[in-house]
Amino acid sequence: MATSRVRRLITASSLPLAMTAALAALPGAAGALSTDVVISAVYGGGGNSGAVFKNDYIELANLTGSPIDVSGWSVQYASAAGAVFQMTTLTGSIPANGRYLVQQAAGAGGTAALPTPDASGNIPMSGTSGVVALVTTQIPLVGCGISCAVAPNVKDLVGYGATANVETLAAPGLTNTTAAARSGTLADTDNNSVDFTSGVPKATNSAGVTVSADDPGGPVDPTPGSVRIHDLQGAGRISPIVGQAVTNVPGIVTAVRATGNSRGFWFQDPSADADPLTSEGVFVFTGSTSPTVVAGDSVLVTGRVTEYRPTAGAQSLTELGGAIAVTRLSSGNALPAPVPVAFPDAYTKSGALEAQPVEPSSYVLDWLEVHEGMRVTLAQDTRLVSPVDTEYDELWITLKPGQNPSPRGGTVYKSYADPNSGRLMIVDLSGDAPAANVGSTLAAGTTGPVDYQSFGGYVVQATEVGAITEGGLKRxxxxxxxxxxxxxxxxxxxxxxxxxxxxxxxxxxxxxxxxxxxxxxxxxxxxxxxxxxxxxxxxxxxxxxxxxxxxxxxxxxxxxxxxxxxxxxxxxxxxxxxxxxxxxxxxxxxxxxxxxxxxxxxxxxxxxxxxxxxxxxxxxxxxxxxxxxxxxxxxxxxxxxxxxxxxxxxxxxxxxxxxxxxxxxxxxxxxxxxxxxxxxxxxxxxxxxxxxxxxxxxxxxxxxxxxxxxxxxxxxxxxxxxxxxxxxxxxxxxxxxxxxxxxxxxxxxxxxxxxxxxxxxxxxxxxxxxxxxxxxxxxxxxxxxxxxxxxxxxxxxxxxxxxxxxxxxxxxxxx
Missing domain, CATH: 3.60.10.10 (Endonuclease/exonuclease/phosphatase)
Incomplete structure (x- = not known):
């Protein structure tokens, strides 16, 4: 099996006794891990000298796939050395896998406003060191000293900078131009120094609107722009608006790639145009930064239309790159229905493909091109014609089982003129593709967006993979x-x-x-x-x-x-x-x-x-x-x-x-x-x-x-x-x-x-x-x-x- 890319948390029960005792002796060791709502960011330099944002803020994150009501909860702040907490009450809910923004006091400086906050207070937070607690009541914290992380009703706590009131150890000290943000998957290990890193202030509200201090002019208007995905894909292999910047392109997130150096997500317009040659899906490239969206999010994407050619001689992949800005409008939406994969007989035509019209009813490569970025599905059982590569979670199947079959279940390559048009590569995005040999059966139902990469050309990045039944191949x-x-x-x-x-x-x-x-x-x-x-x-x-x-x-x-x-x-x-x-x-x-x-x-x-x-x-x-x-x-x-x-x-x-x-x-x-x-x-x-x-x-x-x-x-x-x-x-x-x-x-x-x-x-x-x-x-x-x-x-x-x-x-x- 491929190693899971998700870092597993170590609980105290699995640690040696001496280490457990040592952790318990550290200041402010928390009593429980928060698995649903956490503090995802804090910033106290708002309005100070050199700051971009006018206000301080506290951001919360919902780690679950369901909305969570925070009515009756509060966020509370104390200075690094103080024991008196100031409180801001919360109302409403945090969307599934979404954020919640609490705006705090404004300073005299700054040039940019935060996204519309979900709650507001007037607490002047320190720009260097302080303590923020998420509490499931609206009762001020009193008498917890430097152990407020384990006080009753404290859901989560972060102490940043020079404070002893922390979960295990403090998060980094901050400045007027840095905020503390929870790292990676947002998981809570009850160690502020591990969970948080300092960086450019970046705030997101429950509507999915994000504004970053390094791009304060990013989209905050949740109004779709004039360009749709099928407009930027066009009816050919190369986008008709390649190189142009587009604003607030709407669509539903269908899949996310959160590992490697080519991270990003696919999103698709559920309202297709009348042209069967224009794809309704596209990949959004975020580089080595993991996307914050999840499948089912309705988003607006701002970026630059690019054509990425993964290797010499390869076709290109139309994608959105550049200075990406994503506005989440809602979560939990139904995904666009996948298109059943149905390959024509011929693999390709001759000549420069990018200079010719696409003919999806005649050629496999053209069929895949017009569905680039879109959800597709294997509607029937298929046969594996390669062993599963469990290191890269890749496998190949054939949609044409009678095409040049070997006695052992493969597809034999017999001439340059016949590259076997039934072949299709599948990548299991879960990162845990099971080992299986040539001749095994992949059950119907494998589904995901069509991608193009350096190895294998067109592939299906599968969010759902059918069960594999081993074929009994013998050495x-x-x-x-x-x-x-x-x-x-x-x-x-x-x-x-x-x-x-x-x-x-x-x-x-x-x-x-x-x-x-x-x-x-x-x-x-x-x-x-x-x-x-x-x-x-x-x-x-x-x-x-x-x-x-x-x-x-x-x-x-x-x-x-x-x-x-x-x-x-x-x-x-x-x-x-x-x-x-x-x-x-x-x-x-x-x-x-x-x-x-x-x-x-x-x-x-x-x-x-x-x-x-x-x-x-x-x-x-x-x-x-x-x-x-x-x-x-x-x-x-x-x-x-x-x-x-x-x-x-x-x-x-x-x-x-x-x-x-x-x-x-x-x-x-x-x-x-x-x-x-x-x-x-x-x-x-x-x-x-x-x-x-x-x-x-x-x-x-x-x-x-x-x-x-x-x-x-x-x-x-x-x-x-x-x-x-x-x-x-x-x-x-x-x-x-x-x-x-x-x-x-x-x-x-x-x-x-x-x-x-x-x-x-x-x-x-x-x-x-x-x-x-x-x-x-x-x-x-x-x-x-x-x-x-x-x-x-x-x-x-x-x-x-x-x-x-x-x-x-x-x-x-x-x-």
Missing amino acids: QKVTKAKSLLDLSIATYNVENLDAADPDAKFTRLAGAVVKNLGSPEIVALEEIQDDNGPVNDGTVTDDQTLTKFTAAIKAAGGPAYSFRSIDPNDGTDGGEPGGNIRQAFLYNAAKVQFVDRPGGNADTAVTVVKKWPFLDQVALSVSPGRIDPASTAWNASRKPLVGEFSYLGQPLFVVANHFNSKGGDYPLSAAVQPPVRSSETQRLEQAAEVRDFVKELSDKSKGKAKVVVLGDLNDYPFSPVLQTVTGDGALLKSLVDTLPADQRYNYVYDGNSQTLDHVLLSPSIKGYAYGIVHLNAEFADQASDHDPQLLRLLAGCDLLPWLPNCNPGTLVTDE
């Missing part, structure tokens, strides 16, 4: 080889493994090598980091990382693997800064021999040499070695690791790869279609380097060299990169293409099941079995985000295909 393992002479080779991206990682990660990855992959004779690893991982101190060695991993494999019942790798030059191979990522070989020396030829280092290029001038046998100049590390194709990227092995007395050449990542490519929902794939340029150069090296092996051996090229090529079976590295299939055979089309995947991204890792064979290898072992990518609980792949070379089957082991049967099965 897979390989079957036992029929011959002891068969040779298994695996490729596994272990996701930034370094010696400092927790033992549990090593144990789990090692268990997969033994239990799920059957302890292959050779394992090509991607994303092995140096011995201290992301610590950027010049370390490049990986002995500790690989020693720890091989020890974990042996502890899990596997063989005593040896390993080979080449340390890169510091900071030259990309990946996580400081990690010095690289590939490595593990091998079982009891079954396969590694041919060591010294001299291979970070800068030495491996070459192909003929063992005898007139024979077709070839060898590597160095083993292990790297393919042309000085080539610009490998700038800031992992260099291929080449190893020569001896298998049944014959050389076997294995090339382990980790091509350049897709970072920098435009998202599938890009503003210009088809999306730009800028990272492909470097991968094409890398693919050509590997192809040319394999071709040299083939040419010098007259096609007899047995070559396995494998690893994370970071591209799809249908990509130009795969066409290049395989020589259009003439030089190397892509084994993923031998699987049924609905099983060609080992990675899940944006709800698409896709293939990034590959195993490629030279034509000289004829007897083999191959499979993808699904144990990570489809599961919420992952050891890595990639599924490993296994190649099994079937002994003798090149020449004697009738041998029993040459019909291996099913290679991969469920655990």
Whole structure:
């Protein structure tokens, strides 16, 4: 589960006895926490020199979802050292989740009036130190000394500055230009020093009208302006009034995002216009400041219309930003009815989308655009096509269950022309999305506003999430080889493994090598980091990382693997800064021999040499070695690791790869279609380097060299990169293409099941079995985000295909 973003309060009953006694001995320790009404702000500098506001004030807050009647209550004030309280009586009620403003005495200075107060008194409060009590009667406090926080009928108390009459410890001392305001969620911990911070005076009344001393000209008139949400959204992707300031735009708050650096709220006009192309909802961006509104508030928003483009090439999100001012008119209003999500067949059209009319009945991206910021709902049960990411509370579903389904419940990405138009991303705004795997069922009823963000493009920010029923997905393992002479080779991206990682990660990855992959004779690893991982101190060695991993494999019942790798030059191979990522070989020396030829280092290029001038046998100049590390194709990227092995007395050449990542490519929902794939340029150069090296092996051996090229090529079976590295299939055979089309995947991204890792064979290898072992990518609980792949070379089957082991049967099965 994702960690709750709400700070939990610690009660005295849960503290050690000594600490409880110490707290009790502090001055003014309160007797109970207020969970419904609290003092939310106090200000005593009104009308003093340098002050903006003319009056002092006390502000109250209702922490509940229902109005609270405060008739018969009072707020009372005493000086820091005094025992005599002055009283202001209260009438009326505080709205649900709303505020209540008590205006006090005016000074001779100041330029701005407070919002219309809900109650008024004439108490001249101190601008530096004092005591304010919220009392549930209208009887003056007498005789409580410095312990008024625990006096009868005291609901809440704040002592600020140099006073001993406090809840535990005093709130900060104030000035003519600062007020004390209750922090964060407004929770009461009965410690004024923790609960309150000093800052710019900002007062809100029960009508939701807020005036801040740093923007005293903000809206105080609860009259809607002339611009409506559909006016600022317009009938296209870009607002027709982008850059303009708008005043008092009306709407109902539908959802709030109160965490992270992109906080704000969505609000929607319940009175739609007649144009189906204009959205009635919009996001209000408040930055790192949490909104004070809640769903159901009727508000007027003043701000600037902006277009936020979250990443290069992405579409933009129309929003209100700038100097935001929000006036709350009422609370507890019904939310606008959500629109059922109904996607058309096609995902998008070609060209610059922002320059074209939107066609919501024809294209998914257009349907989402015209509902940007609006409440939508999933009216039917849907299927999860990604595991739930519980760290970010994200999941992907498909609204088109028959669209390129995998046998395990995902949606297979088969071509650039078909990005699977049924996919939709959901973010659980509660911050507590439950773990679930691909193929699980999300019940109807998930509801929230449509948003656009850097990861995933259009998303539904869900305020209501349907129940998830787990689909029973099982992890897979390989079957036992029929011959002891068969040779298994695996490729596994272990996701930034370094010696400092927790033992549990090593144990789990090692268990997969033994239990799920059957302890292959050779394992090509991607994303092995140096011995201290992301610590950027010049370390490049990986002995500790690989020693720890091989020890974990042996502890899990596997063989005593040896390993080979080449340390890169510091900071030259990309990946996580400081990690010095690289590939490595593990091998079982009891079954396969590694041919060591010294001299291979970070800068030495491996070459192909003929063992005898007139024979077709070839060898590597160095083993292990790297393919042309000085080539610009490998700038800031992992260099291929080449190893020569001896298998049944014959050389076997294995090339382990980790091509350049897709970072920098435009998202599938890009503003210009088809999306730009800028990272492909470097991968094409890398693919050509590997192809040319394999071709040299083939040419010098007259096609007899047995070559396995494998690893994370970071591209799809249908990509130009795969066409290049395989020589259009003439030089190397892509084994993923031998699987049924609905099983060609080992990675899940944006709800698409896709293939990034590959195993490629030279034509000289004829007897083999191959499979993808699904144990990570489809599961919420992952050891890595990639599924490993296994190649099994079937002994003798090149020449004697009738041998029993040459019909291996099913290679991969469920655990």
